[in-house]
Amino acid sequence: MKAYIGYSKSAGSYEGAILIFANNAKEAKKLARQSSVISELAENFFDVTVTWLKNSQYLFKQMRSSETPHFIDNPITCTHCGMWGMGDIGEDGVCEACKEIAPSSNNGFNLTPPVAGAS
Ligand SMILES: [Zn+2]
Numbered sequence: 001m002k003a004y005i006g007y008s009k010s011a012g013s014y015e016g017a018i019l020i021f022a023n024n025a026k027e028a029k030k031l032a033r034q035s036s037v038i039s040e041l042a043e044n045f046f047d048v049t050v051t052w053l054k055n056s057q058y059l060f061k062q063m064r065s066s067e068t069p070h071f072i073d074n075p076i077t078c079t080h081c082g083m084w085g086m087g088d089i090g091e092d093g094v095c096e097a098c099k100e101i102a103p104s105s106n107n108g109f110n111l112t113p114p115v116a117g118a119s
Pocket of ligand 1: 096099
């Protein structure tokens with residue numbers, strides 16, 4: 001099976017996206033349309049889309065069955081960016097993408113953006 005992200009084209013994946021485990025995109029789309037998260041965001045049947053998340057082996061940790069295609073409405077998200085498709089999320093709750101931005105600050109992660117004009 002493959003991991004897919006399912007979301008509403010008009011709302012965008014930032015508004016809400018689900019994690020889908022399916023054998024192909026057609027199957028993933030069918031599952032996405034059953035999700036209450038997606039049906040709330042999508043304007044219509046054709047507004048639902050899926051994208052194959054390549055190189056996303058880390059997502060398979062959340063897989064509930066390796067035989068039955070299924071979706072996860074609320075995948076584990078990064079505590080920093082709030083996303084889940086950006087890389088593995090470590091025990092500290094921060095994803096790889098966020099760690100790459102600030103690799104030296106794995107401890108005491110500074111979530112406050114620099115204040116403009118501060119000296
Ligand atoms: Zn992140």
